[in-house]
Amino acid sequence: MTDDIATRLARLDACAISDALDQLGLPPSVTGLGSRAARRRISGSIITVKLAAGKPPEGTTPRHLCTTAIDRAEPGQVIVVEQRTGVECAGWGGILSNAARGRGVSGVIVEGLARDVDEAADIGFPVYARGATARTARGRIYETATGEPISVGDLTVATGDWVVADGSGAAFVPAARIEEVLAAAERIASREAGMTKAVLAGHPVSTVMGGDYEHLLETTE
Incomplete structure (x- = not known):
């Protein structure tokens, strides 16, 4: 069933999905999440990552942001990152793009900024984000959760939901409503x-x- 949904979703663009969401009384697409690298449509089920400002609490085991999501990802999934901390730095970078590509991840969507976008373009890995920056996350932000609900635009997005992103925007579909x-x-x-x-x-x-x-x-x- 999941494979069938993924195949059907891949045939549709963000506009068609946004129109369907409108028709069903659901929130339509999120505007402003533009393609920063490897300009092509991405779609699939979602794995979420939430970031926070500052450094990890004392006594926690250091782990680079977004690496847990990459390790958990199945081929064709989309990683969606909430970087709404107000700190001007990247919530995604080049080594992550290489690792995600190697796992067969469809692409990443950052509610915030990304970096190493030229590197992502060189390897053909799609990165959607609010913008680009060269500023590192090191010492500025850290990951607080993988797989928990996050905020993207005015929406709450959960792991297991679905998304289509292209040049027009990113349309998110709650898992319970994907068939309709x-x-x-x-x-x-x-x-x-x-x-x-x-x-x-x-x-x-x-x-x-x-x-x-x-x-x-x-x-x-």
């Missing part, structure tokens, strides 16, 4: 593909995109 969101997105994508075909065949775009397009999200049929 996929079904709605597939219907929407099919109808829009038909409209595009009609336009390319020479039909006036004003006719093709008339009432049908404006009311596209009002029905689940």
Whole structure:
């Protein structure tokens, strides 16, 4: 079942998923998480990482941020990192990109900044983030949790949820709603593909995109 969901999700873009979320009364896509390296769409189930400002508490075993998520990741998953500490530094870097690529991770999404984005581009590993910086996380931030709920935009995102990210944004789908969101997105994508075909065949775009397009999200049929 999970493999089937992943395959269906990979056929859809963030716009179709966002439209489906809108249709079902769920929060739509998160804006501003742009592709910083290896510009291509990513999708899959999520593993979360939460970061905090400062240094790890005394007596804890040091472990570099995001490494637990990489070690746990299955091929095709997406790592999503919350770096909303207010500290200007990267929540993801080049060695992590190499390690994640080696594990078959689809890509990473950082709610915050990433670094070594040229290196990620060189190895073809997709990195989505709010922006890029050369500032290290060392001594500035640390990991507080892997696999716990995090905040991305106005959303709460959990491990096991699903995501599609591309040049238009990142659309997150709660695990419990993935089947109905996929079904709605597939219907929407099919109808829009038909409209595009009609336009390319020479039909006036004003006719093709008339009432049908404006009311596209009002029905689940």
